[in-house]
Amino acid sequence: MREKSFLVRFVLxxxxxxxxxxxxxxxxxxxxxxxxxxxxxxxxxIVDGQNNHAIWPKTTEMMRSYLxxxxxxxxDVARTEPKGPDPxxxxxxxxxxxxxxxxxxxxxxxxxxxxxxxxVKKGGGFVVIHAANNAFPEWREYNRMIGLGGWxxxxxxxxxxxxxxxxxxxxxxxxxxxxxxxxxQHEFIVQTRNSEHPIMAGLPERWLHTQxxxxxxxxxxxxxxxxxxxxxxxxxxxxxxRHEPMVMVVNYEQGRIFHTTLGHADxxxxxxxxxxxxxxxxxxxxxxxxxIPIPPDFPNSERASRRPPKVSSNVKRIFLGNTxxxxxxxxIIFAGAIDPNDAELFRQTGxxxxxxxxxxxxxxxxxxxxxxxxxxxxxxxxxxFPIDLPAEQLEQISEILSKASPDHQILFxxxxxxxxxxxxxxxxxxxxxxPLDEALREAAAIGLRTEPMIKSVRERILKEQQ
Numbered sequence: 001m002r003e004k005s006f007l008v009r010f011v012l013x014x015x016x017x018x019x020x021x022x023x024x025x026x027x028x029x030x031x032x033x034x035x036x037x038x039x040x041x042x043x044x045x046i047v048d049g050q051n052n053h054a055i056w057p058k059t060t061e062m063m064r065s066y067l068x069x070x071x072x073x074x075x076d077v078a079r080t081e082p083k084g085p086d087p088x089x090x091x092x093x094x095x096x097x098x099x100x101x102x103x104x105x106x107x108x109x110x111x112x113x114x115x116x117x118x119x120v121k122k123g124g125g126f127v128v129i130h131a132a133n134n135a136f137p138e139w140r141e142y143n144r145m146i147g148l149g150g151w152x153x154x155x156x157x158x159x160x161x162x163x164x165x166x167x168x169x170x171x172x173x174x175x176x177x178x179x180x181x182x183x184x185q186h187e188f189i190v191q192t193r194n195s196e197h198p199i200m201a202g203l204p205e206r207w208l209h210t211q212x213x214x215x216x217x218x219x220x221x222x223x224x225x226x227x228x229x230x231x232x233x234x235x236x237x238x239x240x241x242r243h244e245p246m247v248m249v250v251n252y253e254q255g256r257i258f259h260t261t262l263g264h265a266d267x268x269x270x271x272x273x274x275x276x277x278x279x280x281x282x283x284x285x286x287x288x289x290x291x292i293p294i295p296p297d298f299p300n301s302e303r304a305s306r307r308p309p310k311v312s313s314n315v316k317r318i319f320l321g322n323t324x325x326x327x328x329x330x331x332i333i334f335a336g337a338i339d340p341n342d343a344e345l346f347r348q349t350g351x352x353x354x355x356x357x358x359x360x361x362x363x364x365x366x367x368x369x370x371x372x373x374x375x376x377x378x379x380x381x382x383x384x385f386p387i388d389l390p391a392e393q394l395e396q397i398s399e400i401l402s403k404a405s406p407d408h409q410i411l412f413x414x415x416x417x418x419x420x421x422x423x424x425x426x427x428x429x430x431x432x433x434x435p436l437d438e439a440l441r442e443a444a445a446i447g448l449r450t451e452p453m454i455k456s457v458r459e460r461i462l463k464e465q466q
Contacts, residue, residue: 041074042286045096049080049089049416050105053131055265057325057336057417057447058317060102062269063129063278064449070279072292077449079416080105082324082337083364090115098125098286101132107139117141120255125285127278128259130268133218134180145257147225147250148218150180159220164193164230164243172222179219183238185211185264187304188231190246190273197249198290199258199280200228206301212268215261216244224251247277249284258285272297272305314438315445321345325417327446331404334420334446335413340365343374350409353377355400357414357423359384383419385453397423398431417447422457424448429461436461 044067048060060077067073078091085106093099093115108116120126128146136142137152148162161173192205209231216233217240229247233239250257258281263269269278272295279292299305315334320326324336333351337358356367359382371378379400383389397412404410414420425443428434434442439461440454448454 039072039291042072042098042283043096044073044075044098044100044282044286045091045093046075046077046100046102047079047091048077048102049082049086050103051131052104052134053264054322056102058266059129059263059269061444061449062266063100063102065444066275066278067282070292072279072283074451076451080108081362082415085109093119093124096124098127098282100127100129100282101135102129104131104135107136113139113142120145120257121253123254125282125287126252126255126257127282127285128257129278130213130215130261130263133215133259133261144221144223145250145252145255146220146259147222147248147257148220148245148259150215150218152180154179154219156219159222161217161219162222162225162227162245163216163240164227166243170227177217179217180215181217181240182213182215183233185213186237187211188214188234188237189301190229190231190262191243192229194226194228197226197228198288199247199249199277199284201290202294203276204298204300207273207299208301208304209262209273209299210268210271210304210306211265212262212271213264214239214244215246216240216242218245218261226250247281249281256285256288258282267306270306270308271299272307273299275307315442317445320349323413325447327417329424329442331406331409332401333409333411334417334424335411336417336420336447337362337415338411338413340367340370343370343376346376346411347374350407351376351411352408353379353400353403353410355379355381355397355410355412357381357383357419362415385419385422385456389423394423394426394431398427401427414447418449418453421446421448422453425457426461430464 046060046064048056064075067075080086080089087109089108090112126145133146133149134151137154143149155178156176158179163171165171188209189206190209192200192203194200214231214233226249227245228249230243231246233242233244235241246261248259260277262274276294276298280290283292284290297305315327315329318326318328321342322339323342326333326335354371354376368378381393401410412420421443424446425439428439429436
């Protein structure tokens with residue numbers, strides 16, 4: 001009888017358990033090999049347009065490429081006018097998860113500053129790269145966001161020096177003195193100070209960074225600032241003899257800020273350490289988490305590691321005085337804004353003809369009068385966006401470019417290079433039969449960088465190829 005009672009109880013429990021596993025409709029659930037959905041891409045806005053580092057167009061393109069190649073981000077670029085205040089600079093920050101600054105120039109309009117403050121206060125991420133911490137010395141809230149800055153008249157009035165001493169203690173030094181300096185560029189060790197922070201987790205304690213400026217004597221409010229990594233500013237390299245902040249994070253109300261002083265030039269940003277921090281820091285600023293892995297070619301304490309950016313092999317970067325973002329394809333030179341003081345350099349380079357897509361309002365000088373005075377053949381074809389150019393105007397540009405030769409080079413320019421890059425992609429595919437992807441890579445090297453412009457150019461080309 002006891003055995004029968006036990007059997008009844010067992011069958012009853014088993015029945016109840018099985019009943020609990022069934023949905024209310026009475027059908028058993030079937031397990032599937034469901035995989036978690038791919039996370040939505042993080043929306044990044046790079047702001048640039050002015051910088052005391054002339055290499056900024058290239059470093060913006062490098063950072064944009066690194067972010068896109070990770071497949072974790074989608075990236076747009078918002079650019080000010082190349083010189084002077086830009087009263088029309090007003091990006092819609094609310095469309096993005098994080099803003100990355102490669103900007104050091106004139107103050108933004110007050111409304112734009114206010115909008116940016118609100119964006120970060122309400123949880124928008126912010127990434128500060130190298131000379132972006134030189135910017136806006138008089139903008140109080142910006143200096144609270146970046147924590148520490150340099151140059152621009154910064155001094156003890158702006159906050160203390162912040163550094164680590166030899167006893168590994170964080171110092172907030174109220175001593176008087178200017179903010180911001182560096183010795184000659186060199187390779188140096190970056191030392192992790194908080195290996196538990198999501199950005200730094202898993203990185204070597206010490207790793208060798210490629211040639212760069214080692215910023216020291218930075219000072220600022222330093223509110224809610226955490227130093228994640230430092231480098232020793234050696235006196236024999238013109239440094240302070242202190243361990244200076246290289247990687248920092250700041251909390252600004254609900255917003256997260258990632259700030260690195262690394263990244264002076266293209267060779268500095270080719271460092272795998274810089275690339276890794278850029279990706280992980282941008283993800284953290286946007287989400288508070290880090291999922292991007294540490295690559296196998298990350299540097300160690302004995303060996304730096306470089307990863308040159310992927311660019312079109314057809315378009316070469318060149319130097320052309322103060323010209324913005326000059327590149328060359330065969331005997332055609334592409335560029336953004338040009339400097340009228342570089343006329344003699346243009347002649348020495350072999351430039352005889354200039355095509356300008358600039359509207360008169362984009363320059364504070366008369367390009368037509370200048371070209372006539374300096375002996376250049378100028379074709380002014382002002383346009384707002386190249387996909388709106390009529391076919392006959394593109395034919396005209398194509399005809400002019402076809403006459404380029406080693407002793408008669410042609411300079412094709414606009415304000416930043418984006419419109420010229422777009423025109424080139426259209427001409428390369430529709431007039432010269434180049435593959436679309438290769439033409440777009442060439443256009444990106446020239447200056448076509450924002451996702452909306454790339455999408456519009458691609459759509460025009462595909463439509464006309466049908």
